[in-house]
Every structure is written in C-alpha cells, then in structure tokens.
Amino acid sequence: MKRITTGVLALIALLSAGVSCQDRKVKIPESDPQNPVLSDLISVKGHGILFGHQDDLAYGIDWHYEEGGSDVKRVSGDYPALFGWELGGLERGDTHNLDSVPFDKMRNLAVKADKMGGINTFSWHPYEVIEGRSSWTRDAEIVKHIMPGGSHHEAFKSQLDRIALFLKSIKREDGKSIPFIFRPWHEMDGTWFWWGSEQCTPEEFKKLFVFTVKYLREDKGMDNMLVAYSPDRNFESSEEYLTWYPGDAYVDILGVDNYHDLKQEDGHRDAIRKLHIVIAESKRRNKLSAFTETGLENVRDTTWYPEVLGAVLNDSLVQNEISYVMVWRNDPKVHFFFPYPGHPAEAGAKKLLERKRIFLLSDYNKAKKNSK
Ligand code: BMA
Numbered sequence: 001m002k003r004i005t006t007g008v009l010a011l012i013a014l015l016s017a018g019v020s021c022q023d024r025k026v027k028i029p030e031s032d033p034q035n036p037v038l039s040d041l042i043s044v045k046g047h048g049i050l051f052g053h054q055d056d057l058a059y060g061i062d063w064h065y066e067e068g069g070s071d072v073k074r075v076s077g078d079y080p081a082l083f084g085w086e087l088g089g090l091e092r093g094d095t096h097n098l099d100s101v102p103f104d105k106m107r108n109l110a111v112k113a114d115k116m117g118g119i120n121t122f123s124w125h126p127y128e129v130i131e132g133r134s135s136w137t138r139d140a141e142i143v144k145h146i147m148p149g150g151s152h153h154e155a156f157k158s159q160l161d162r163i164a165l166f167l168k169s170i171k172r173e174d175g176k177s178i179p180f181i182f183r184p185w186h187e188m189d190g191t192w193f194w195w196g197s198e199q200c201t202p203e204e205f206k207k208l209f210v211f212t213v214k215y216l217r218e219d220k221g222m223d224n225m226l227v228a229y230s231p232d233r234n235f236e237s238s239e240e241y242l243t244w245y246p247g248d249a250y251v252d253i254l255g256v257d258n259y260h261d262l263k264q265e266d267g268h269r270d271a272i273r274k275l276h277i278v279i280a281e282s283k284r285r286n287k288l289s290a291f292t293e294t295g296l297e298n299v300r301d302t303t304w305y306p307e308v309l310g311a312v313l314n315d316s317l318v319q320n321e322i323s324y325v326m327v328w329r330n331d332p333k334v335h336f337f338f339p340y341p342g343h344p345a346e347a348g349a350k351k352l353l354e355r356k357r358i359f360l361l362s363d364y365n366k367a368k369k370n371s372k
Contacts, residue, residue, distance in 0.1 A: 035224065037119055037180070038226055041119075044364065045320075046319075047371075049318075049357065049358055050081035050323060050324035051326075051353060052082030052325065053083070054085070054086065054123070054327070054328050054337075055084065056079070056330075057109040059101075059330070059331070059332075060074070061330055061336060061343075062332065071338050071340050072353075072360070075349055076349070076353040076354070078362050078363075079116065079361040081117075081360055081364035084326050085121070086124070088124060088127070088135065090103060091159035091162050092129075092162075098134075107166070110170045110178065111178065114170075117364065119180070119181065120170075120181070121181035122167070122180060122182050124182075124185075129152050129155045130145060130152050135193045136194075137193075140194060140199070142194045142200075148211070160212065160220070167180065179224040181228050182227055186230045186231075186257060187231065187257055188205055188244045189231040189240075189244065190232045197244075205244045205246075206245070206246045209229075210250050213250040226252040229245060230292040233261055235277065237277065241256075241274075241281060242281065248285050252287060253288045253290050255278065256278050259296070262294060262312070268309075268312050271312050272311075272315045275289075279318070290324045290325070291312070293326055293327075294325065295328040298337075299336070299337065299338070299345040299349070304348070306348040310355075313325065313358065
C-alpha cells in the first residue's frame with residue numbers, strides 16, 4: 001500500500017512539475033522530470049531529508065584523498081547522500097580550486113559519488129574577471145561590467161566556458177554527463193561577495209543569474225543541470241526572500257544558507273521560520289526546497305547536531321518538504337563543520353544521523369528503490 005501511495009504521489013508531483021516546465025521560456029530538455037536527480041528527489045520527498053557534506057570524499061581531519069575516506073562515514077558508518085563540491089578557481093584556469101582540491105580528483109570523486117547513488121552539488125566562489133580579485137571583494141562594481149554590453153562580458157563568458165567544460169566532463173561509464181545541482185551566486189542577500197546586496201542591485205543580480213543559467217543550458221547544452229537559488233538568512237518574508245529571485249524558468253530548487261541563526265540562543269526557531277518561507281514559495285511554484293548550507297564552525301557545541309540542527313529537522317513541515325540539508329567542509333587547517341572520531345560532538349552527530357527520517361547514502365538508495 002505504502003509503495004502504491006508513494007508511486008501515485010510521485011506521479012502527481014512529476015505531472016505538476018511538468019506543468020511548470022511548460023511555462024519555461026528557455027528550452028530545458030532534461031531539467032524537466034526526466035532529469036533523474038529531480039525525479040529521484042521528488043520520489044523520496046517526505047520520506048527522509050538527504051544529509052550532505054561539502055568535500056566529503058576529498059579530505060577530512062587527518063586524512064586526504066584516501067580510498068573510502070569520509071568523515072561522515074567514519075562517524076556514522078555510511079556516506080552522505082549528497083556531496084558538495086566547490087568550483088572557485090576553475091573559471092581562471094586553475095588546476096586546483098581555492099581550497100586546494102585538484103579538479104582532476106574532484107571529477108573522479110564526483111563520478112564515484114554518482115556511481116554510489118549519491119547526488120553532486122556544486123558551489124562557486126569565482127574570482128572576478130576584471131582584476132582577478134576573490135569572491136570576497138566588497139568595494140567594486142563588477143556585475144554590470146560582465147553583463148552583455150559590459151567591458152568584460154566576453155571575458156566572463158570565457159569563465160563560464162571553463163565551468164561548462166569541466167562539468168560536462170564528469171561522465172558516467174556510458175559516456176553521458178552526470179546530472180547535478182549547480183548553486184551559483186549564493187548568499188546574495190549578504191554583503192560579503194561581489195555579487196552581494198551592497199555591490200549590485202537586485203535587477204543587476206537577476207540578469208547575472210539568468211544570463212549564467214541560459215548560457216550554460218542553451219549555449220553550452222548543459223541540460224543535465226538543476227539550479228538552486230540560495231540566499232543567506234537575511235529575510236523575514238516571501239517578498240524579501242524573492243528580492244533576487246531570477247524567475248521560475250531558471251531555478252529548480254529553492255534554498256537557504258543559514259549558519260547565523262543556529263549560533264543564537266533558540267535560533268532554531270528563526271531558522272525554521274525562514275525555512276517555512278522557502279517551503280511556501282517552493283510549493284507555490286512546484287519546485288523542491290533545500291537547506292543548502294549550514295553548520296557550526298568547529299562543532300564547538302556538542303548539542304548542536306542532535307538538539308539545534310535536530311530541532312530544525314524535526315519540524316514537521318521541514319521534515320515533509322525539505323529535500324536535503326548540507327553541512328560545510330572539514331578542513332583541518334581552516335575550519336570543520338562535521339565531527340571526526342574522538343571529537344566531543346561525535347556521539348551527538350551520530351545520534352542525529354541515525355534518525356529514521358535523515359537519509360544517508362544507503363537510506364537514500366533504498367528509498368529510491370521502494371518508490372519505483
Ligand atoms: C568558505 C570557507 C573558505 C573556502 C570557501 C569556499 O566558507 O570554507 O575557507 O575557501 O568557503 O569553499
């Protein structure tokens with residue numbers, strides 16, 4: 001019975017997603033329900049929230065590029081269901097990203113993640129193309145100069161060409177490029193990136209987002225790409241959340257990044273309230289929703305996983321609607337967001353990941369099977 005209900009629900013969701021796809025102005029052949037990542041996420045929605053970790057397979061505390069390595073697995077016994085990767089540096093032709101991950105290794109690990117049944121999601125902290133400054137450049141007008149008609153538009157397109165070349169080169173054994181989630185121009189409601197709220201207007205930002213997605217999909221043929229919209233937590237209403245929203249044709253997953261609220265006393269209530277806004281908008285638009293980035297730096301509170309993030313993920317609307325939650329990377333030299341064996345927060349994180357409705361890789365693989 002459960003299987004039949006799940007199947008019917010998935011079919012309804014697929015059909016309704018299909019309606020929204022017809023409204024799209026750009027032709028997105030595989031970003032409709034045929035995209036396997038999209039249809040899998042739709043089919044398991046409400047059964048469990050996928051747990052994700054940035055750079056999980058690449059390095060962790062006291063190890064890097066070890067076969068089978070994963071801090072999430074070392075603590076919980078299983079890999080995450082979602083694997084985050086960072087592209088910053090690729091746009092200028094670097095061989096390693098800004099966190100020293102070689103793109104060749106990233107490609108192999110993303111192929112492995114896909115083969116194991118996981119989902120890959122890519123963030124991007126690009127160097128700007130005018131003077132080559134980092135994403136954290138606050139005192140320069142960049143966006144308007146890289147748009148069509150701007151002085152550095154062609155150079156910006158070359159940056160996107162490099163991104164496309166790499167993402168298309170991540171292939172399955174049958175030669176097909178793997179489906180993935182791209183999350184460009186994130187945290188635009190903050191002031192720390194050159195595409196942030198003080199560095200460009202919402203209109204300029206929307207043009208940047210639309211241009212990026214259209215260029216990658218239409219000119220570069222990246223029809224295997226889902227796109228996530230993820231402001232940081234600086235909104236209190238749907239209107240504020242949508243200030244930078246580029247339009248339904250260019251977004252598949254509505255998300256939010258939120259570290260700040262979950263550092264405050266009782267901040268889980270604020271985080272839940274904001275996720276409810278994200279969920280309401282995603283439902284209105286027949287889109288998926290996600291908690292695209294979170295974490296507590298160096299996991300300095302042992303109750304953070306089971307009681308703080310745990311409280312957010314226990315909220316019934318969040319549990320029924322959010323597709324995934326991703327915590328940030330474990331860099332031994334800079335900062336880490338998931339505990340390692342022997343760390344005081346290990347038991348609490350394990351406890352959260354043992355919950356029935358939090359999906360690690362094998363839970364996700366089982367849920368996909370059951371929904372078919
Ligand atoms: C930030 C930090 C930086 C890193 C950047 C891109 O949140 O982790 O150290 O360079 O993300 O991954």
